Every structure is written in structure tokens, then in C-alpha cells.
Amino acid sequence: MRLDKFLCDCQIGTRSEVKKIIKAGRVTVNGTTPKTADIKIDEAKDIVCIDSKTLKYEKYLYYILHKPAGCVTANKDNLHKTVMDYMPNECKKDCSPVGRLDLDTEGLLLITNDGKLSHELLSPTHHVSKTYYAKLDKPVPQDAVRLFKDGIDIGDEKPTLPAELDILDEDFPSARLAIYEGRFHQVKRMFKAVGCEVTYLRRETFGSLTLENLPKGEYKKITINEITGITETTK
Ligand code: URA
Numbered sequence: 001m002r003l004d005k006f007l008c009d010c011q012i013g014t015r016s017e018v019k020k021i022i023k024a025g026r027v028t029v030n031g032t033t034p035k036t037a038d039i040k041i042d043e044a045k046d047i048v049c050i051d052s053k054t055l056k057y058e059k060y061l062y063y064i065l066h067k068p069a070g071c072v073t074a075n076k077d078n079l080h081k082t083v084m085d086y087m088p089n090e091c092k093k094d095c096s097p098v099g100r101l102d103l104d105t106e107g108l109l110l111i112t113n114d115g116k117l118s119h120e121l122l123s124p125t126h127h128v129s130k131t132y133y134a135k136l137d138k139p140v141p142q143d144a145v146r147l148f149k150d151g152i153d154i155g156d157e158k159p160t161l162p163a164e165l166d167i168l169d170e171d172f173p174s175a176r177l178a179i180y181e182g183r184f185h186q187v188k189r190m191f192k193a194v195g196c197e198v199t200y201l202r203r204e205t206f207g208s209l210t211l212e213n214l215p216k217g218e219y220k221k222i223t224i225n226e227i228t229g230i231t232e233t234t235k
Helices: 003-009 015-023 116-122 142-149 186-193 224-233
Strands: 027-029 048-050 062-067 106-112 132-135 165-170 174-179 198-206 220-222
Touching: 003 015, 003 027, 003 048, 062 224, 106 116, 132 186, 142 165, 142 186, 174 186, 198 224
Parallel strands: 106 198
Antiparallel strands: 027 048, 062 106, 062 220, 132 174, 132 198, 165 174
């Protein structure tokens, strides 16, 4: 790969910025200072330094964001803040959210520039598990557990895939729901089908990924190894 592409992939700067950095003699490849940006390097073997600091090649970036309510799951929006406003600059160029959470939904969102993985995780054939905590306007009827388990008609061509409902509290109506697909407004529509309105929604897990103690509005960089676990939690 060309040295300038390598430096861009490492989020050092734009093509023209990294060319200037190389010209200024701030970059070394295996201890020698290249004169031009078009030399070829082997990203697996060569040691590339900038200002004497060794660069670690990362073609793909993966982050978890604890999305707050009030921002849209998009790269740009004219009206609202977007989830990307919470992300570091290195992530803003090529990364996008995997799937979407509604404007008023909080919780775990995976953000990456790995388009292939993103496509796989969103594909209807990969039934990645997603767990949601919901508050409701009234107690969830007990038969919702069986209805969700069997698959419920939410007005689409097909009923939903079997889902696991755990009714948590009747005095302060709340529930936890695990689903294995990602239809538009799916959780809200499932509860609506049993007569309940969702008043608060938070996604707690996405496959093997969890929010742990990540505060709302903050992100965490994760590794591909943590992601590959995602598909192991499918049904
Ligand atoms: N289901 C919904 O209804 N909304 C979300 O944001 C996510 C899942």
C-alpha cells in the first residue's frame, strides 16, 4: 500500500496533509526518511513512525456509543444533533452507525467503517440478538410473553420472529425484551400490538456487546475480537 494511504487510514490527516507531513521529514519507514508519498510499504511488516512514534495500522475502527435521547442515528441532520456529534474526529470520516435507534431511544449503538461487517449484521439472515429495557404506560398483559414467543402480527407481511419477554414490574410498568431482527420501530410496535405504549426505551445489548458502565453520551473503542462474538449470540 502507498505510504500516504497508510497514513490516511491511520487517521493522521487528509491525503494533502499527510503529503506535507512526509515532505517535512516527520515520517520514517524502517528508520529511513522517505522523500515522496508514493512509496509502497507493507503494513504488516514495515515500521512506520511519525515524530518518532510508531503507528499501529488500523484499517477498521469499531466503537460502542451510549446514545442519549434527542439525537438522530444518522451521519448528518439539519434539525437535530446526530450520534456522530458524540464521536471523535478520527471516527467521523468513514464510520456510520450499524442500524438505527429512534430519536427518543437511548442505548447501545455500534459505529464502524467496516461496511462488510455492518452489512452482515444488518442482514435478515443474521439474527443478531438485541435486548431492550422498556417502560410502558400500563402493565403488560401476561399473555404477551406467549404472544411474543410465538411471533406477533405487527402489521407487516410476516409476524415477528420469536422474542423473549420478561415482565419486570406491574406497579411501574416495565419489561425487558430480546429480539432477533431489526424492523422499523419494532419494539414499540410489538408492545402496541398488546395494547401498551412505550414511554421510555433503552437498548442494553447488541449480540455479545453490552453497555457495561459506559455513561450516556460517551463512546468506547472496541476490537474486532469483541465484535466477532456478536454472531455467536444469534438464534
Ligand atoms: N425498536 C423501536 O421501536 N425503536 C428503537 O429505537 C429500536 C427498536
